[in-house]
Amino acid sequence: MKARSFFLCLALGVPGIAHCxxxxxxxxxxxxxxxxxxxxxxxxxxxxxxxxxxxxxxxxxxxxxxxxxxxxxxxxxxxxxxxxxxxxxxxxxxxxxxxxxxxxxxxxxxVVAASLQGDAGNGGKLYQAKCAACHGGKGEGNPAFSAPRLTQVGDQYLLRQVQHFRQGLRGYDGQDRYGKQMKMMAGTVNDAELQDILVHLEQLGAQ
Known part of the structure; x- marks a missing residue:
């Protein structure tokens, strides 16, 4: 855990009283x-x-x-x-x-167990073309673009989230700038391509 040099004050709900x-x-x-x-x-x-x-x-x-x-x-x-x-x-x-x-x-x-099957080679090509610019060449994430790490997160979770972006369950709010970007990108791959990308990420995470 990262060392912290300050105290966090949490309000107790009583006016004028706080707990540090x-x-x-x-x-x-x-x-x-x-x-x-x-x-x-x-x-x-x-x-x-x-x-x-x-x-x-x-x-x-x-x-x-x-x-x-x-x-x-x-x-x-x-x-x-x-x-x-x-x-x-x-x-x-x-x-x-x-x-x-x-x-x-x-x-x-x-270490998160993989559950999907697909063409990792094709997934690697698709990932580099569509995802790497924001999420890093090895799925490591990129704080400069506020992009999360994609390896060892859980392939079923990632699959569901891309589906949510497609369906408007994520990225629907105008203030969610990064979510809107992902909503657009989620529509650029079909189901088979998405699964290949996720299998590629599984392999990256296992390295």
């Missing part, structure tokens, strides 16, 4: 609110449709928590996972969201 938490507030928040779905080490849970979060860029994680909280994600009918996340995110302040994101970004990247 320790620098471990992000870990505490994760363990009390997130671990049941995302796993003790943030390794994800495929059975629950929960992605691995460990090792993702902090800025990306913080932004997604804020999007869930502010209605930019998780409000569309049919997004069952988002509907679970939104009320949890609404309990977080900006400081809380940053603390959780910082904690998760400092965790070791997990």
């Amino acid at each position: 938490a320790s620098p471990d507030a992000g870990q505490t928040l994760f363990q009390t609110q997130c671990v049941a779905c995302h796993g003790a080490s943030a390794e994800g849970n495929a059975a629950l449709g929960a992605p691995a979060l460990a090792g993702q860029p902090a800025d990306y994680l913080r932004r997604q928590l804020q999007h869930f909280r502010d209605g930019q994600r998780g409000t569309q009918p049919g997004d069952t996972g988002g509907a679970l996340m939104a009320p949890l995110a609404k309990t977080l302040t900006d400081t809380d969201a940053q603390a959780v994101a910082d904690y998760l970004s400092g965790l070791a990247q997990p």
Whole structure:
């Protein structure tokens, strides 16, 4: 976990009274609110449709928590996972969201089992042509473009999220600039091509 040099003050709901938490507030928040779905080490849970979060860029994680909280994600009918996340995110302040994101970004990247089959060679070509400019040549993510890591997140989760972008369950809010970009890109590959890309990412993550 990254060392933190400041204290996080969490309001208790009583006017004029605040509780100053320790620098471990992000870990505490994760363990009390997130671990049941995302796993003790943030390794994800495929059975629950929960992605691995460990090792993702902090800025990306913080932004997604804020999007869930502010209605930019998780409000569309049919997004069952988002509907679970939104009320949890609404309990977080900006400081809380940053603390959780910082904690998760400092965790070791997990090993997530692959479940898809496809043509990894074709997927590699498609990935380089359509995805690498933002997400990195090896799926490592790119903070400069606010693009998350795509390896060892969970192939079924990634498959479902691209489908959500296509269906308008993500990227629907005008304030979600990066989501709108992904919504457009999700429509440039068919189902077979998408599966090939995900198999390629599985292989990258196993290296």
